[in-house]
Amino acid sequence: MPTPFVHTTRSIASETIHSLALVSTCGILLMVAWAIWFFSKDITTYSVSDVARLEQAQNTVQVSTQRAGRVVAIAASLGDTLRTGDLLIQLDTSALDLELDGDARVSQRLTEQLTAIERDQSLLDKKFAEEDKALLDQLKFLREQHQLQVSNQQIQAEVAERYERLLQKQQSSELDYLVAKRTYQQMAMETLAAEADIRAEEDRREQIATEYQLVVSELKQRSADIQRKLVEVETRIRQSTLAAGEQQLRAPIAGTLASLADIREGEVLVAGQQVATIQAEGGIGIQAYFPPAQALGHIRPGQYARVKLDGFSWARYGQLHARVERVASAVRQERILVQLSLQGKVPPQLPLLHDLPARVEIATGTKTPYQLLLQRVGDALTGERQSRQATVERLP
Numbered sequence: 001m002p003t004p005f006v007h008t009t010r011s012i013a014s015e016t017i018h019s020l021a022l023v024s025t026c027g028i029l030l031m032v033a034w035a036i037w038f039f040s041k042d043i044t045t046y047s048v049s050d051v052a053r054l055e056q057a058q059n060t061v062q063v064s065t066q067r068a069g070r071v072v073a074i075a076a077s078l079g080d081t082l083r084t085g086d087l088l089i090q091l092d093t094s095a096l097d098l099e100l101d102g103d104a105r106v107s108q109r110l111t112e113q114l115t116a117i118e119r120d121q122s123l124l125d126k127k128f129a130e131e132d133k134a135l136l137d138q139l140k141f142l143r144e145q146h147q148l149q150v151s152n153q154q155i156q157a158e159v160a161e162r163y164e165r166l167l168q169k170q171q172s173s174e175l176d177y178l179v180a181k182r183t184y185q186q187m188a189m190e191t192l193a194a195e196a197d198i199r200a201e202e203d204r205r206e207q208i209a210t211e212y213q214l215v216v217s218e219l220k221q222r223s224a225d226i227q228r229k230l231v232e233v234e235t236r237i238r239q240s241t242l243a244a245g246e247q248q249l250r251a252p253i254a255g256t257l258a259s260l261a262d263i264r265e266g267e268v269l270v271a272g273q274q275v276a277t278i279q280a281e282g283g284i285g286i287q288a289y290f291p292p293a294q295a296l297g298h299i300r301p302g303q304y305a306r307v308k309l310d311g312f313s314w315a316r317y318g319q320l321h322a323r324v325e326r327v328a329s330a331v332r333q334e335r336i337l338v339q340l341s342l343q344g345k346v347p348p349q350l351p352l353l354h355d356l357p358a359r360v361e362i363a364t365g366t367k368t369p370y371q372l373l374l375q376r377v378g379d380a381l382t383g384e385r386q387s388r389q390a391t392v393e394r395l396p
Helices: 002-040 094-168 174-246 369-381
Strands: 043-064 069-074 087-091 248-250 255-260 274-290 304-309 320-327 336-343 357-367
Touching: 002 369, 087 274, 094 174, 174 248, 274 320, 274 357, 304 336, 320 357, 336 357
Parallel strands: none
Antiparallel strands: 043 274, 043 357, 069 087, 087 248, 255 274, 274 336, 304 320, 304 357, 320 336
């Protein structure tokens, strides 16, 4: 049966060609995909330091006396947890209390005197306003009367002149002329009297205004003297209050009472004597040291970093997230200090202990595999044994 055998071999050959074409196509596609990945894939690069540790910020404040004084009470004990403003030691303030009490009484009396002067000033202003209004009304009335008298006097003068002309023409009697002239003279005297009354009222008004100004000046002088004394007393009160406050030694910050001087009630302390030390615990930060080639130009404030604690597998316990806060500008012992702060939530299994060693990886940028290969080749050609940067692909 030669014919079926030939058909079978032809069929097998055809299937082999198709399989080879399919395998070749897949290989080419894989090569293209690899080339795209090799030349365009961005891989995050990290600067890595194994010389890193956790650091706890400490803030220690010493408490000293501002003034000399006798201890009357000790309100805190060594190791106490304090809040800002908590009382530590109370010094004697009895003398200051007496001064404060006396000055407070003086201040009250001076304030009452100022109130009395203000009341007298108000009554004086009211009385002067009433008297001045009455005088103005009287002057208005007198001036109106004076104007009327001047008008009547002018009319009477014309009447007297007419009688005089008629007498010269012998058309009127001498008696009528004399009566008219006498009447004119009386009116003139009354006008002069009215003018005198007006001047008298104006003089009286001016005198009252002068007396009012004198009294007001006296009251203002008394008020100024009292206010000056009151300012002096209030200044002494503030000084005594501040002095009394300085006799109460309080915690300037929140924290733990780390030390307390060996003092007892009744003991006299001198000014400037240190009596206590308060230590406030700050947050945990990270200090890492990098070679200059890895730090300079690569690490900048604000960059993301991940921290892995020595002895704690990051796959099991997790890792810390941090941010670069400061990069030192000086090189010490061929290292550059980089300070970081923790960000986000801390895994509950990881202990944040002072001076705990760690590994810090700071994201410094992205490069393609092609660029990384060229960098490795360049490092090998220049004889550098170690890579300037440890490169790790970012986890999705």
